[in-house]
Amino acid sequence: MTLSGAIGGAGGLTKQGSxxxxxxxxxxxxxxxxxxxxxxxxxxxxxxxAANSGTFVELGATLALSGGFTYATAEALSLNGTGVGGVGxxxxxxxxxxxxxxxxxxxxGWIVCTAGTLTLKGNINTGNQLNGGLTVAGAGNTTISGMxxxxxxxxxxxxxxxxxxxxxxxxxxxxxxxxxxxxxxxNGSLPASGVIIVNAGATLAGTGSVGxxxxxxxxxxxxxxxxxGILTVSSADFSxxxxxxxxIQGYKNAGGRL
Amino acid sequence: MILGGTSNITFDEMNKLSGKGTAxxxxxxxxxxxxxKFSTSNVINGTGLLPTQFGYGAKSFDVxxx
Numbered sequence: 001m002t003l004s005g006a007i008g009g010a011g012g013l014t015k016q017g018s019x020x021x022x023x024x025x026x027x028x029x030x031x032x033x034x035x036x037x038x039x040x041x042x043x044x045x046x047x048x049x050a051a052n053s054g055t056f057v058e059l060g061a062t063l064a065l066s067g068g069f070t071y072a073t074a075e076a077l078s079l080n081g082t083g084v085g086g087v088g089x090x091x092x093x094x095x096x097x098x099x100x101x102x103x104x105x106x107x108x109g110w111i112v113c114t115a116g117t118l119t120l121k122g123n124i125n126t127g128n129q130l131n132g133g134l135t136v137a138g139a140g141n142t143t144i145s146g147m148x149x150x151x152x153x154x155x156x157x158x159x160x161x162x163x164x165x166x167x168x169x170x171x172x173x174x175x176x177x178x179x180x181x182x183x184x185x186x187n188g189s190l191p192a193s194g195v196i197i198v199n200a201g202a203t204l205a206g207t208g209s210v211g212x213x214x215x216x217x218x219x220x221x222x223x224x225x226x227x228x229g230i231l232t233v234s235s236a237d238f239s240x241x242x243x244x245x246x247x248i249q250g251y252k253n254a255g256g257r258l
Numbered sequence: 259m260i261l262g263g264t265s266n267i268t269f270d271e272m273n274k275l276s277g278k279g280t281a282x283x284x285x286x287x288x289x290x291x292x293x294x295k296f297s298t299s300n301v302i303n304g305t306g307l308l309p310t311q312f313g314y315g316a317k318s319f320d321v322x323x324x
Binding site for chain 2: 219234235236237238241242247249257
């Protein structure tokens with residue numbers, strides 16, 4: 001179902017049932033948006049109602065962006081779980097989309113960029129769970145320019161897949177970062193006291209600074225993807241099948257450096 | 259920095275590296291020093307130059323290509 005007309009009033013909007021609802025207009029309803037089940041596709045800035053209310057994605061439900069636009073309204077999101085069929089509690093279906101709002105994880109939550117690019121400008125709170133934090137997955141490319149903070153034990157996990165996750169802020173989350181696939185590009189910073197595990201098939205790259213890196217069959221490639229640069233690490237352990245990839249095209253100023 | 263074990267270093271010559279020379283300070287390890295050496299090395303997008311000498315210094319390591 002698609003609702004292309006504007007929705008207003010003092011109440012909120014609750015999406016129930018396993019189907020898909022698309023909101024394609026600027027809506028002004030005052031209360032929260034709650035996605036109890038199924039998928040809610042947002043196709044217009046401001047479609048989630050007044051910005052001073054929030055949007056809550058419950059376990060097994062998905063909030064998706066589609067079409068290629070900027071959701072400039074600072075809508076606060078609360079994400080739970082892996083979404084409908086594991087596609088993510090927050091999914092980028094298609095196009096190059098930007099979301100400006102903050103994200104809070106009261107339980108472990110997945111953000112999946114299925115295709116295109118997804119840019120998240122708001123801060124992300126990983127919460128304080130003992131059984132997970134933020135997971136980013138998908139074949140598309142995700143950029144998080146907001147700060148990630150929180151004390152969840154598994155602070156940030158990059159799931160297997162060909163996609164790239166780029167972090168550009170000075171992040172403060174304390175949990176472990178695990179890269180299980182794709183490429184994690186750190187152009188900002190992760191806490192110097194943090195732990196990053198790079199497993200087989202995954203790559204850690206970038207020009208920022210990170211904590212203690214353990215490459216368990218994974219690759220550490222200082223610099224931007226396909227380019228030369230310096231990645232600063234607190235320490236690095238390559239002894240368990242780790243690979244250091246250095247790009248070099250001359251001897252002056254060498255090449256990529258760790 | 260901990261090497262040894264099954265560690266590997268890959269040099270991507272980007273099809274551009276030319277002439278013999280030494281790439282200095284590829285990795286620096288001012289805090290904690292260095293344990294072990296890379297067990298294996300390989301080249302991709304090579305120009306025919308190979309890493310022939312690894313200089314594991316006290317604070318950084320260099321690689322000479324010929």
